[in-house]
Amino acid sequence: MRHQFSKISVIGLGYIGLPTAATIASRGIEVVGVDVNDRAVSLINQGHVHFIEPDLDMLVRAAVTTGRLRALAKPEPAEAFIVAVPTPLTADKRPDLSYIDAAVRSIAPVLEAGNLVVLESTSPVGTTAQLAKSLAELRPDLSFPHEAGERSDIRIAYCPERILPGRMVLELVENDRIIGGLTATCAARANELYKTFVKGSCFLTDASSAELVKLTENAYRDVNIAFANELSMICDRLGVDVWRVIELSNRHPRVNILQPGPGVGGHCIAVDPWFIVDSVPEVARLIRTARDVNDGKPHQVVAKIRRHAERFKDPVIACLGLSYKANVDDLRESPAVDIVGQIVSERIGKVLAVEPHIESLPPALAGQDGLEFMDVRAALEKADIAVLLVDHNAFRSVEAAQLLNKIVIDTRGFWRDRLAVVERPN
Ligand SMILES: NC(=O)c1ccc[n+]([C@@H]2O[C@H](COP(=O)([O-])OP(=O)(O)OC[C@H]3O[C@@H](n4cnc5c(N)ncnc54)[C@H](O)[C@@H]3O)[C@@H](O)[C@H]2O)c1
Known part of the structure; x- marks a missing residue:
C-alpha cells in the first residue's frame, strides 16, 4: 500500500x-x-x-x-x-x-x-x-x-x-x-x-544508470556545441560566414547544428562531462575533446580581438555581456568573463564592459586598470571595436548606426541583420 x-x-x-x-x-x-x-x-x-x-x-x-x-x-x-x-x-x-x-x-x-x-x-x-x-x-x-x-x-x-x-x-x-x-x-x-x-512522468531504473543519464544529457549538449564552435573556427579560417553555413546545412532534413558562441559556461554543461572523463579517461575521448574545444573558444575570440586591435594606437574595446548565457545575472564559469579578463591582463586595449543584469563588476574583474563598467550606449559611443559576447534581449535595441565604422566581432550571430547594413572596416 x-x-x-x-x-x-x-x-x-x-x-x-x-x-x-x-x-x-x-x-x-x-x-x-x-x-x-x-x-x-x-x-x-x-x-x-x-x-x-x-x-x-x-x-x-x-x-x-x-x-x-x-x-x-x-x-x-x-x-x-x-x-x-x-x-x-x-x-x-x-x-x-x-x-x-x-x-x-x-x-x-x-x-x-x-x-x-x-x-x-x-x-x-x-x-x-x-x-x-x-x-x-x-x-x-x-x-x-x-x-x-x-x-x-x-x-x-x-x-x-x-x-x-x-x-x-x-x-x-x-x-x-x-x-x-x-x-x-x-x-x-x-x-x-x-x-x-x-x-x-517518472522513469525507474538503477542508480548507476540514473547517475549516467544526467551526465550524458550535459555531455551530449557539450559535444554538439563543440561541433558548432569548431565549425565557427573553421569558417573563420576559410573566410566563410558560419551562420549562413549552419542555416543552409540545417535545411537538410536530418541535420540540426546548434549555434556557436564564445565558449561554454555555467555550472552544468561546462562541468558535468568531466565527471565522465574522470571515470573512464581512456574511452571518453570525444567528450574530452569537446571540453577542450569549448574551453579553447574564448582564446580564439581573444586572438581575433588582438588581431583587430593591432591596427589602432590605443584601441578601445566594448565587451557586451558578462553572464554565461542570455538574460540572466549568473556569471559562473562564464566565457565572457574569461575573455574580458584575458583582454585586460594582456593589455590589448582599454576595455569597456557592459552587463545590464548586474550593478557592478564581479570580484574576478573589479579594480583592474584599463577596465571600466558602463551602459551599452556609452560603451558603443567610445569603442573602436565592439564585441558581442552574450545575446541579451537588452542588446537587440542596438542600431546599425551605433556600430557604424567600428570593428564588430559578433560571437553569437546576434546582430547579423544589423551588420548587413553596416559598412565595416575589415
Ligand atoms: N542549479 C542548477 O541549475 C542545477 C541543475 C541541475 C543539477 N544541479 C546540481 O544540483 C546540485 C546543487 O546545485 P545548486 O545549483 O543547488 O547549488 P547551490 O550552490 O546553489 O546550493 C547548494 C547549497 O548547499 C549548501 N550546502 C553545502 N554543503 C552543505 C551541507 N553539508 N549541508 C547542508 N547544506 C550544504 C550550500 O550552502 C548551498 O546553499 C549540484 O550537484 C548541481 O550540479 C544544479
Missing part, C-alpha cells in the same frame, strides 16, 4: 534544494530545509530567497508563512532526506564530492529505520552506492541496500535534476524524472516521494 510522507528534509537550500523544498511544502507536507549557510537559513525563515529566480519568492513566503517550511543549520529526524549540495570540480578537473560526504555525516545521526535517502546532486557513476557504504559505516545498527538488498532498513536512490534557471518553479513540477534505486524497492519508494509533487 502506498505510504504518504508527512515530513521531508532537504539538505542544501540553493538553486535546486530551495525550490524543491518549497514545492513539496506547497503540497501540504512538513519540510525541514537544512543549509550550512547561516545567512541563507535566516533569510529563508523570514520568507526570503537568497538568489534570483522568478516566482520562487512567492512560493517560499507561502511555505514559511503556513509553517510548512522551516530552515535549520543541522538535520533533524524525517521520513525522507533529499540531498542537493554542490558537486563542483577540483582545480585538476576531478569531481569534488566533499559536500556530499559532509551531508552524509550530518544526516547519519538522525536516520531511522524506514527512512529514504535520495541524492539529487549531479554525481559521478557509483556515488549513490558510495553514499550507502558511508552511511553504513556511520550507522552499523541499521541495514542498507548495498548489503541487505530489498530487506534494508534504509532505502537509497538517485534522482537527477534537470530544471532550467529562470523556469525552475515550473519545470520542477512539469519535467519528467529519472529515478534510480539501489534496489527496485528503493526506486519504488523514491517514486512515491516524487509523485507527491511531479506532474511529469
Whole structure:
C-alpha cells in the first residue's frame, strides 16, 4: 500500500534544494530545509530567497508563512532526506564530492529505520552506492541496500535534476524524472516521494544508470556545441560566414547544428562531462575533446580581438555581456568573463564592459586598470571595436548606426541583420 510522507528534509537550500523544498511544502507536507549557510537559513525563515529566480519568492513566503517550511543549520529526524549540495570540480578537473560526504555525516545521526535517502546532486557513476557504504559505516545498527538488498532498513536512490534557471518553479513540477534505486524497492519508494509533487512522468531504473543519464544529457549538449564552435573556427579560417553555413546545412532534413558562441559556461554543461572523463579517461575521448574545444573558444575570440586591435594606437574595446548565457545575472564559469579578463591582463586595449543584469563588476574583474563598467550606449559611443559576447534581449535595441565604422566581432550571430547594413572596416 502506498505510504504518504508527512515530513521531508532537504539538505542544501540553493538553486535546486530551495525550490524543491518549497514545492513539496506547497503540497501540504512538513519540510525541514537544512543549509550550512547561516545567512541563507535566516533569510529563508523570514520568507526570503537568497538568489534570483522568478516566482520562487512567492512560493517560499507561502511555505514559511503556513509553517510548512522551516530552515535549520543541522538535520533533524524525517521520513525522507533529499540531498542537493554542490558537486563542483577540483582545480585538476576531478569531481569534488566533499559536500556530499559532509551531508552524509550530518544526516547519519538522525536516520531511522524506514527512512529514504535520495541524492539529487549531479554525481559521478557509483556515488549513490558510495553514499550507502558511508552511511553504513556511520550507522552499523541499521541495514542498507548495498548489503541487505530489498530487506534494508534504509532505502537509497538517485534522482537527477534537470530544471532550467529562470523556469525552475515550473519545470520542477512539469519535467519528467529519472529515478534510480539501489534496489527496485528503493526506486519504488523514491517514486512515491516524487509523485507527491511531479506532474511529469517518472522513469525507474538503477542508480548507476540514473547517475549516467544526467551526465550524458550535459555531455551530449557539450559535444554538439563543440561541433558548432569548431565549425565557427573553421569558417573563420576559410573566410566563410558560419551562420549562413549552419542555416543552409540545417535545411537538410536530418541535420540540426546548434549555434556557436564564445565558449561554454555555467555550472552544468561546462562541468558535468568531466565527471565522465574522470571515470573512464581512456574511452571518453570525444567528450574530452569537446571540453577542450569549448574551453579553447574564448582564446580564439581573444586572438581575433588582438588581431583587430593591432591596427589602432590605443584601441578601445566594448565587451557586451558578462553572464554565461542570455538574460540572466549568473556569471559562473562564464566565457565572457574569461575573455574580458584575458583582454585586460594582456593589455590589448582599454576595455569597456557592459552587463545590464548586474550593478557592478564581479570580484574576478573589479579594480583592474584599463577596465571600466558602463551602459551599452556609452560603451558603443567610445569603442573602436565592439564585441558581442552574450545575446541579451537588452542588446537587440542596438542600431546599425551605433556600430557604424567600428570593428564588430559578433560571437553569437546576434546582430547579423544589423551588420548587413553596416559598412565595416575589415
Ligand atoms: N542549479 C542548477 O541549475 C542545477 C541543475 C541541475 C543539477 N544541479 C546540481 O544540483 C546540485 C546543487 O546545485 P545548486 O545549483 O543547488 O547549488 P547551490 O550552490 O546553489 O546550493 C547548494 C547549497 O548547499 C549548501 N550546502 C553545502 N554543503 C552543505 C551541507 N553539508 N549541508 C547542508 N547544506 C550544504 C550550500 O550552502 C548551498 O546553499 C549540484 O550537484 C548541481 O550540479 C544544479
